[in-house]
Amino acid sequence: MLGDNRGTKRNQYVADYVVFDLETTGISTVHDAVVEISAIRVQGGKITDEFSTLVNPEMPIPYRASKVNNIYDDMVADAPLFEQALADFDAFIGNRILVGHNIHTFDMKFLWRDAEKYWGKSIANDYIDTLPLARQCLPQLVGYKLTDLASYYHISIDGAHRALADCGMNQKIFEKLASRKSTGNLKTCPRCGQLLKKRSGRYGEFWGCTGYPACRYTENV
Secondary structure, eight states: OEESSOOOEEOSOOSSEEEEEEEESSSOTTTOOEEEEEEEEEETTEEEEEEEEEOBOSSOOOHHHHHHHOOOHHHHTTSOBHHHHHHHHHHHHTTOEEEESSIIIIIHHHHHHHHHHHHSOEEOOOEEEHHHHHHHHOTTOSOOSHHHHHHHTTOOOTTTTSHHHHHHHHHHHHHHHHHHIIIIISOBOTTTOOBEEEEEETTEEEEEETTTTTOOOEEEO
8 A cells, every 4th residue: 555654574474465576677676677566465374366467667678687587578568567567556455464575675675666756655565574584484494585495395486486476485485484483483572573583792692673673672581
């Protein structure tokens, strides 16, 4: 949903959410553009609807990007511009919490940037990033790419790096991580619900809220 302020990053599990993914012309959240946006709506942990569209980025798609996502200039020539695609996406998500992989440092920045450019508003939905969640839940893993997590959970990676396929993988991974979290493998902050992380201080180790500095809760190890 559009609002005056950007949404807040959360760490706690919710049963109703929208998992989304972007494919772009590159990794710069300043200069690059979206070429595909997809989303899956989930209610009670079950998929209820999906949204997906290619996007005309109004610029050539670099070869290195096409090699990753298999999206080429001819495929997006007649696709909607991102202003229309983002408006349709906003209608699809409503006020639901967004879920995605590495969205805190990547995907959300594209949404915020372009919503502010088109309408002078921001995407105000709160969101959950499965990348830091996976690092907390599965500290033994070497890699935390979406395909790494899918392989760990024996989830098919067919179609990886196309937005809708990545949404499907991420939805299954999020439910797996939530199940692991609920077994007590993770500690959550009693004040704000975000994850606690073991830290070292002057007097030894302690648990500190990952929501710092907004939340300054700590407890002894």
